[in-house]
Amino acid sequence: MERIIVSYEATLEKLGYEIEPADLDNGKFLQAVRAGDLIFTSGQISAWGGSEIKGKVGADVSVEEAYEAARYCALNNLRAIKALTGSLNQVHRIVKVLGMVNTAPGFDNTPAVINGCTDLLREAFGDAGQHSRSAVGMVVPFNWAVEIEMVVQVR
Amino acid sequence: MERIIVSYEATLEKLGYEIEPADLDNGKFLQAVRAGDLIFTSGQISAWGGSEIKGKVGADVSVEEAYEAARYCALNNLRAIKALTGSLNQVHRIVKVLGMVNTAPGFDNTPAVINGCTDLLREAFGDAGQHSRSAVGMVVPFNWAVEIEMVVQVR
Amino acid sequence: MERIIVSYEATLEKLGYEIEPADLDNGKFLQAVRAGDLIFTSGQISAWGGSEIKGKVGADVSVEEAYEAARYCALNNLRAIKALTGSLNQVHRIVKVLGMVNTAPGFDNTPAVINGCTDLLREAFGDAGQHSRSAVGMVVPFNWAVEIEMVVQVR
Numbered sequence: 001m002e003r004i005i006v007s008y009e010a011t012l013e014k015l016g017y018e019i020e021p022a023d024l025d026n027g028k029f030l031q032a033v034r035a036g037d038l039i040f041t042s043g044q045i046s047a048w049g050g051s052e053i054k055g056k057v058g059a060d061v062s063v064e065e066a067y068e069a070a071r072y073c074a075l076n077n078l079r080a081i082k083a084l085t086g087s088l089n090q091v092h093r094i095v096k097v098l099g100m101v102n103t104a105p106g107f108d109n110t111p112a113v114i115n116g117c118t119d120l121l122r123e124a125f126g127d128a129g130q131h132s133r134s135a136v137g138m139v140v141p142f143n144w145a146v147e148i149e150m151v152v153q154v155r
Numbered sequence: 156m157e158r159i160i161v162s163y164e165a166t167l168e169k170l171g172y173e174i175e176p177a178d179l180d181n182g183k184f185l186q187a188v189r190a191g192d193l194i195f196t197s198g199q200i201s202a203w204g205g206s207e208i209k210g211k212v213g214a215d216v217s218v219e220e221a222y223e224a225a226r227y228c229a230l231n232n233l234r235a236i237k238a239l240t241g242s243l244n245q246v247h248r249i250v251k252v253l254g255m256v257n258t259a260p261g262f263d264n265t266p267a268v269i270n271g272c273t274d275l276l277r278e279a280f281g282d283a284g285q286h287s288r289s290a291v292g293m294v295v296p297f298n299w300a301v302e303i304e305m306v307v308q309v310r
Numbered sequence: 311m312e313r314i315i316v317s318y319e320a321t322l323e324k325l326g327y328e329i330e331p332a333d334l335d336n337g338k339f340l341q342a343v344r345a346g347d348l349i350f351t352s353g354q355i356s357a358w359g360g361s362e363i364k365g366k367v368g369a370d371v372s373v374e375e376a377y378e379a380a381r382y383c384a385l386n387n388l389r390a391i392k393a394l395t396g397s398l399n400q401v402h403r404i405v406k407v408l409g410m411v412n413t414a415p416g417f418d419n420t421p422a423v424i425n426g427c428t429d430l431l432r433e434a435f436g437d438a439g440q441h442s443r444s445a446v447g448m449v450v451p452f453n454w455a456v457e458i459e460m461v462v463q464v465r
Binding site for chain 3: 193
Binding site: 036096097101103108109118132133135137 | 196293294295298
């Protein structure tokens with residue numbers, strides 16, 4: 001019998017992403033909270049590795065840039081999860097994604113934006129990354145292009 | 156001792172709705188994911204039986220039309236749930252509804268819209284259909300009039 | 311060995327708030343539903359003790375007023391939870407807050423608004439009140455300044 005060891009962290013490294021655990025407490029609220037085997041994350045913003053993606057999507061920010069912004073949000077979600085679990089290998093399943101896009105008037109192709117998050121989760125976690133989701137437009141604080149929160153099941 | 160058999164599917168048929176299971180995987184994300192005894196659905200749109208309800212509610216779409224649109228969204232949620240459970244009789248409780256209305260500027264009677272979903276759930280599931288909810292306005296993708304996601308407890 | 315008895319209700323009274331249980335059923339939907347040890351509340355509005363805070367935040371309503379509005383929403387969430395549990399001392403953990411701010415065009419300091427809710431939860435529940443959250447702008451029904459829903463873990 002062969003036991004297959006999957007390391008999501010190793011996969012993420014191959015994709016070029018090193019996931020450092022977030023500071024869980026920002027002095028006001030927590031980046032993630034666990035209840036039973038579910039983790040509920042705070043809305044994570046579109047900043048990664050010194051790069052910040054801000055602006056109204058469909059006006060200041062293109063769909064391609066916003067897709068990348070959604071990847072940043074996904075990565076920050078992973079940082080928040082790792083802060084609680086110690087390792088992303090504790091992820092059993094990405095359950096639900098709420099993708100919140102900072103839409104310019106008239107822009108409603110929000111799924112194309114949140115696909116950045118969805119694609120990254122599937123690249124990194126395979127079947128365990130397959131999630132349900134909503135991808136909608138609203139006002140995101142401080143003009144971040146995208147904000148994403150998740151529900152994740154852990155071991 | 157009498158055992159009362161409730162068939163939500165039979166009730167839905169009496170209401171005129173046949174609920175075929177959704178294709179769970181749209182090639183990108185899943186229409187619903189189960190974690191423990193909870194199902195989290197993806198935001199479901201306002202299309203049913205060949206009819207599509209699109210447009211800004213309060214301008215292009217009347218409250219009455221949007222109420223019907225919310226019923227469509229509810230029905231598509233049931234399709235997503237059935238795809239996971241095999242039968243809607245596995246539903247223990249509709250827990251939570253997030254109703255997202257594609258509002259025109261100045262329109263904020265979003266509860267009257269999401270009542271379409273709420274009423275259908277109570278007609279179909281009785282006490283098990285009584286849920287908590289939020290009904291708010293935002294940008295819904297591709298100009299769908301309404302989008303609704305749910306948390307559902309199953310047996 | 312000393313057993314420390316924490317009474318969240320007593321703490322809330324010291325803060326000046328008496329939390330009467332909400333009417334759970336408003337005739338249409340429920341203010342909160344329990345599934346396992348999780349409670350999902352309905353979006354609660356910014357009215358408390360005869361005072362109503364309505365209007366677009368950043369135009370009709372100042373950040374300071376909206377901060378107070380978010381406290382009202384938090385208090386109404388506690389009423390909804392108490393209606394299900396009988397006592398707020400049954401709260402194990404405030405898990406997740408979704409803060410929905412009725413934003414005027416151009417206003418995006420939604421975190422400063424939802425801090426009203428966050429601060430109240432931490433004042434009342436201490437460590438058990440530390441939650442994850444998103445704080446975003448959208449259309450809130452009937453022009454309420456703020457609406458907030460929660461996920462709460464109970465004993």
